[in-house]
Amino acid sequence: MLAGPTRPFLTRLILVFILTPGLPSASIAETQNSFTESARTSPVANAPVEIRTLTLHDAVQLALYFNPELAAFAKEIRALHGLTIQAGLLPNPILQFDMEDVSSRSNSPAARFESIRISQLFETGGKRSARKQAALLEHESAQLDYAARQLDLVARVANMFLEVLTGQERLQLSRSRQELAQKVTDAAIKRVKAGKAPPIEETRAQIALATANIEINQAQRNLASFRKQLALLWGNSEPQFERVQGNLEAFVAIPNFQSLELRLQQNPLAKRSLKNLQQREAIVTLEKARRIPDITISAGIRRFGHDIPNDTTALFGVSVPLPLFDRNQGNLIAAQQRLNKALDEQVAIDLQLKALLTQAYESLISADNEINQLREEILPGARETFRMAKRGYELGRFGFLELLDAQRTLFQNQTLYLQALSNYQRLINEIERLIAQSIENFNEPKG
Numbered sequence: 001m002l003a004g005p006t007r008p009f010l011t012r013l014i015l016v017f018i019l020t021p022g023l024p025s026a027s028i029a030e031t032q033n034s035f036t037e038s039a040r041t042s043p044v045a046n047a048p049v050e051i052r053t054l055t056l057h058d059a060v061q062l063a064l065y066f067n068p069e070l071a072a073f074a075k076e077i078r079a080l081h082g083l084t085i086q087a088g089l090l091p092n093p094i095l096q097f098d099m100e101d102v103s104s105r106s107n108s109p110a111a112r113f114e115s116i117r118i119s120q121l122f123e124t125g126g127k128r129s130a131r132k133q134a135a136l137l138e139h140e141s142a143q144l145d146y147a148a149r150q151l152d153l154v155a156r157v158a159n160m161f162l163e164v165l166t167g168q169e170r171l172q173l174s175r176s177r178q179e180l181a182q183k184v185t186d187a188a189i190k191r192v193k194a195g196k197a198p199p200i201e202e203t204r205a206q207i208a209l210a211t212a213n214i215e216i217n218q219a220q221r222n223l224a225s226f227r228k229q230l231a232l233l234w235g236n237s238e239p240q241f242e243r244v245q246g247n248l249e250a251f252v253a254i255p256n257f258q259s260l261e262l263r264l265q266q267n268p269l270a271k272r273s274l275k276n277l278q279q280r281e282a283i284v285t286l287e288k289a290r291r292i293p294d295i296t297i298s299a300g301i302r303r304f305g306h307d308i309p310n311d312t313t314a315l316f317g318v319s320v321p322l323p324l325f326d327r328n329q330g331n332l333i334a335a336q337q338r339l340n341k342a343l344d345e346q347v348a349i350d351l352q353l354k355a356l357l358t359q360a361y362e363s364l365i366s367a368d369n370e371i372n373q374l375r376e377e378i379l380p381g382a383r384e385t386f387r388m389a390k391r392g393y394e395l396g397r398f399g400f401l402e403l404l405d406a407q408r409t410l411f412q413n414q415t416l417y418l419q420a421l422s423n424y425q426r427l428i429n430e431i432e433r434l435i436a437q438s439i440e441n442f443n444e445p446k447g
Contacts, residue, residue: 050231050240056161059244062234063157070153073146080139087135088128094119096300117300117315125292130285137279144275148268153233155433159426160230165246166422167223173418174219177411178212180386184407185209187394201400208404248421252428252439254368257361263435264353273346280339287332293321357434364427367420374417382410 048066051058064070098115188205191197231239264270298317389406392398432439 048234048236050236052242054161054241054244056158056244056246059157059161059230059233060154063153064150066234067153068235070146070149073142073149077139077142077146080135080142084132084135084139088132090128091121091123096298113302113304115300115302115315117298117317119296119298119317122295122297124294125289127286127289127292127294130282130289134279134282134286137275137282141272141275141279144268144272148272151268151433151436155429157230157233158429160226160233161244161246162422162425162429163226164223164230164244165248166418167219167226168243169248169418170415171216171219171223173414174212174216177414178209178216180407181205181209181212184390184403187390188400191393191396196396197400204400204404208407248418248425251368251371251424254364255439257358260357260361260431260435261354263437264350264357266436267353267434268436269349270353273342273349277339277342277346280335280342284332284335284339287328287335290328290331291323293323295320353434357431360427360430360434364424364431367424367427370420371417371424374413374420378413379417382406382413386410 048062050062096117096119098117100113100115185202185205185208188197188201192199192202227239227241228237230244231237231241296319298315298319300315302313302315304311304313386406386409389398389403393400393403428439
């Protein structure tokens, strides 16, 4: 029981798929996009292939490749990449052709003339660079949103994987209980037939055996539900895998709280709040630049009647809007207020992450202590008590009530131990989600 080579918590997969530094623009979503596009042409596009024995690594890969929520986020990132390109483009020049006095009946050769000119808007005050910077920061913010959604999905997969693994162990534990209950029932029947015990002991033993059978049925139903919920994370309505592989009794050295707290800034939500603040600052800069009027310069030629000498002349013009009424003051106020809002949101995100980490860390310490106490003190004592009670009952030294009490105590503590292990691994998952890093390879900061 409770054995296996793979530990069910967020592994280095988070860093490989999500937080690899130095990724080029838009590439954070390209892995998922390229796999999804190629999968559509394959026969398994609508039914991701699962192996019979599923590891956490396999489950996370399936979810990252086939989860529709991530596909939607990836498309938004690609759209924002296009907007970033658009923000850096120069305004197009304007070509203008005029023909004046077309309907004149005058015989004068200068009565009608034609002109052609080209105009170009020149943005002043660094508007184009500010606009491009704001669009680029919005694109990077979307990438961090995508990374946060990936991290949440990996955490959901890890927790549901844990539920399946715990369900498998709970079913195995229920079957072990049934075997013990069957042995106790057989011993009770033997004593009753030998006239060494009243018939009520056989009835009590049968009730305990029936209860064990009910627990098996409940464990089977719960396991089936967890398996289906796990497969739904990558779009399979019915799970194809037979079992998951993992080890609930894999423990880690828990770092101190201060070193974990320093890693909170690696969380995509923390990075996203900082990037949002930078974007709002860029928008304020852009709105300030928009107060400066742009200049439009035009140049061209005008041609008069064909029968006069020197019938062509050059044209040149400059136009500048006068900022008498609209000085972009309203947009600037809005941008400044949204910058203040981004500051508040950054503080709120930091406090929220610290609160979640504090709660998870204290619960993890408590779960670790509970596991140690159950494993080193309570469970060995419960097993020995049951063994002595069973042996004493067979020899007629103990009554049946003592045996049932020892059996119930053992079962309850086995269940508590399994729940404590599951809770421990779930808290590890939560802490790794918050720091976006595996505790297993965690290094304490120096100095």
